[in-house]
Amino acid sequence: MRRSSVDARALEAGIARLPDLGLDELRQRWKALYGRPAPKFFRRKLLVRAVAYQMQVNAFGGLSEVTKRRLREIAAAARDGTFDAAAIEPRIKPGxxxxxxxxxxxxxxxxxxxxxxxxxxxxxxxxxxxxTITGTNWNGWRFFGIKRPAAKNGTDIRGRFKRPKPGRDGKVVWPVSQHAARRTRRCRDGFDG
Incomplete structure (x- = not known):
């Protein structure tokens, strides 16, 4: 118990000294902690924060695999253009x-x-x-057994189309609804309406 508090104080002191380090020293610390050179476009302030974070991860552990997976899902949705902040949490109807x-x-x-x-x-x-009920910290959604609905047939959890993955040629082909397909067939066959 005593050793961990000394390590925590030493870690805190080390983190407090990071803003005083030069850019070259920060890049060296980055390489030692991450095992690869820091990206050249990273500014000093970001390097300080990233090095401090990684020092804490090495001392106390990092994010759980579940959290990492969820963050990767959010990043992928943002990259694909399907990210919606309201979709992060399940929606429950009032009443x-x-x-x-x-x-x-x-x-x-x-x-x-x-x-x-x-x-x-x-x-x-x-x-x-x-x-309040348990006296300990709980994820409220998990405590009440609320789970996210699964996505179905090319739509996100709210029923909107997800951006399709690009094909081999790099082009994205959006699916056509059955209503739009019928309308296209009617126009092609010479019917109006």
Whole structure:
């Protein structure tokens, strides 16, 4: 226990000294921590933050694999043009009642337009309610058993088309809805409307 607090203090002191280092020293630290040279276009301030982060990861551990996978999914969606901030969290219709049994007690939470109601109080976060119930930090969505809906047939979780992957020629071909296909066939066959 004593050793970890000394390591934490030494780490904190090392991080506090980073802004005083020169650019060459920061690049050397980067190479030692990441195993490859720092990108040339990284500014000094970003190098300080990245080196500090990696020092903490080496000392205390980094992100969980689940978190890394989710961040990769968000980055891929942003890259493909299908990212929607509202799709990060599941949407629950206002008026829905969430019921959870915890240690032989049943808790009911009402979903509101702008948050949640429980025990006569309004909350903006399910996690706050879960923490109040359990006394420990919980992900509120997980505590109440809410899962993201799976994407279906080329659409995202909200029913919108996902950007298709480029073909071998690099071109993106968007799918055609059945209604649009019928309309195209009618026009091609000489029918109007």
């Amino acid at each position: 829905t009642k969430l019921i959870r049994t915890w240690k032989k007690s049943t808790y009911e939470v009402m979903v509101l337009q702008d948050g949640f109601a429980w025990n006569g109080d309004r909350y903006s976060s399910l996690s706050t309610i879960a923490k």
